[in-house]
Amino acid sequence: MPSTSDAARLRRLDLLSSRLKADEPMAIGALAAEFGVSRRTLTRDIALLRERGLPVDADRGRGGGVRVTSTWGVGRLTLDYREAVDLLVSLAVAEQTRSPILMANLAPIRRKLMASFSAANRGRINQLKARLLIGGQASAAVMSNYRAPRTRVVEALHEAFLTMRVAQITYSDGAGSKTERHIEPQYLLLNYPVWYVLAYDPGRQAVRTFRCDRLLAVQPLDDHFKLRAVDDFRIGLEGADIIVP
Structure with a gap:
């Protein structure tokens, strides 16, 4: 190393x-x-x-x-691990939107990116599209206190999400109170432009929802988790100001 x-x-x-x-x-x-x-x-x-x-x-x-030199072509593109993770998540979002303009060349790009991951991670990557939920537009109430998530937090969250690893997070709620906990980032939900983590909290043995822009820190841990049914999280969002597909 x-x-x-x-x-x-x-x-x-x-x-x-x-x-x-x-x-x-x-x-x-x-x-x-x-x-x-x-x-x-x-x-x-x-x-x-x-x-x-x-x-x-x-x-x-x-x-x-x-x-x-100006005569040099693009040639081989080199990405580090986190860049490849972020690009895979972005491709999966584009695939979920089913845009006819974007769909033409996504499959070969995705295959090339997947080849850079270990065999152990490829199975989890194949589940990626099913774990990304595209809802409606964020409400005016949500947008009134929204701000763009921190780049390093997003990178670490994507890594934990993609590799299905438990993450230690620091979270600030709507009132500004900070908490630290371990979560399983099971699904990501986009109510444009706001992202949510639909997570399972092993400590509380309950499903929880976290706004990504309120995550202050994310640290992927060594423990892996198993995917839970998406319906468990839809039930948990009933009555919330969140639009699920």
């Missing part, structure tokens, strides 16, 4: 590769500041990307602009 510093550098190299593919040249100093490293470290990173076959052009003179 790579060390923390090695893992951080690998992620930085992936991000740097993406930034260099922009149309305009970027100054070495600005890129170094963006990634929180020295100019010398960034120069070594660029040299390593060149060794890997990425054709990086450098503009001479003050500022040292760099970019990928």
Whole structure:
């Protein structure tokens, strides 16, 4: 297993590769500041990307602009684990909406993404579409206090959801009270643009619903859970200001 510093550098190299593919040249100093490293470290990173076959052009003179040569094609796309998870969830949402414009090329993309996961996880991924529920538009009352969920929280939630692992969460309710608990993120429900987690709470032995924008922290744990019937959660939502399909 790579060390923390090695893992951080690998992620930085992936991000740097993406930034260099922009149309305009970027100054070495600005890129170094963006990634929180020295100019010398960034120069070594660029040299390593060149060794890997990425054709990086450098503009001479003050500022040292760099970019990928304009004749370079897209080629192979590299995603880290969480990026692949987020993209799979996004594809499943697109499939659930059954848009004729989007449906044409989703299947081969999904198959390629699935190939990057272990055999143990592929069975869970195959259940993904059935675990995503697309409801109606969020009500005005819900939207009055809605704000976009935190990116890192969403990434961790997607990971726990996709791999069917128990998650430790910190949640803030409508009154602002914070609680910590362990949940099984069984289903995700979209009342556009608001996402909900339909979960089973083993500690309380009951189904619970959590608004994703009120999740303050999510940590996937090692324990896996089994999928429960979606009707258990529909019953739990009766009378709530939530629209289920």
